Amino acid sequence: MVQVGITERGDAALNINWKxxxxxxxxxxxxxxxxxxxxxxxxxxxxxxxxxIHATITGLGGTIWEPNVPNYKKVLEFLxxxxxxxxxxxxxxxxxxxxxxxFIDSELEVSAWMNSAGLKVLTFTVTH
Numbered sequence: 413m414v415q416v417g418i419t420e421r422g423d424a425a426l427n428i429n430w431k432x433x434x435x436x437x438x439x440x441x442x443x444x445x446x447x448x449x450x451x452x453x454x455x456x457x458x459x460x461x462x463x464x465i466h467a468t469i470t471g472l473g474g475t476i477w478e479p480n481v482p483n484y485k486k487v488l489e490f491l492x493x494x495x496x497x498x499x500x501x502x503x504x505x506x507x508x509x510x511x512x513x514x515f516i517d518s519e520l521e522v523s524a525w526m527n528s529a530g531l532k533v534l535t536f537t538v539t540h
Contacts, residue, residue, distance in 0.1 A: 424465075425450040434463055441466055445473070445481045448490045451499070459499070466505045467491075 424430055424442035431454070434440050439462045444450045447467035451458060458465065467487065474483035482490075495501045 425453070428454075431457070434458075434460065437462055439463070443468065445470070445478070447487060448482050451490075451494060455499075464503050464505060466507060468507045468509050470509050 421427075422429075423444050423446065425444040425446040426449075430440055430442060434457055437460070441464045442450065442458075443466045445468045447465060450465065457463075469484045469487060470478065470481070471484060472478040473481035473487070491499075491504065495504075
């Protein structure tokens with residue numbers, strides 16, 4: 413049986429308890445709303461091949477509701493650059509999780525961007 417670590421109890425960009433696990437070569441799924449911070453601070457470690465990054469975009473980044481989360485457009489620009497310079501897109505999962513329905517346009521833009529970037533894994537969460 414293979415054990416996979418998953419950061420479901422905190423944001424991987426803010427809580428780095430996962431770091432030793434990954435350094436030991438064990439597989440991990442790192443969940444974050446701040447993929448920019450996660451990759452900028454741990455890029456070499458994340459390139460080891462045993463990590464999947466699960467980035468959540470709510471459409472509220474950079475607003476009064478999520479001031480410490482980057483705006484989704486900044487996230488897309490950042491990820492596009494990372495992919496262009498060799499970050500493996502196969503290890504990126506983008507989850508669009510609009511908290512407020514008027515922000516759904518940002519999620520549609522994310523979907524179009526992912527299609528153009530060749531990313532294959534996108535999940536949407538819609539709560540009524």
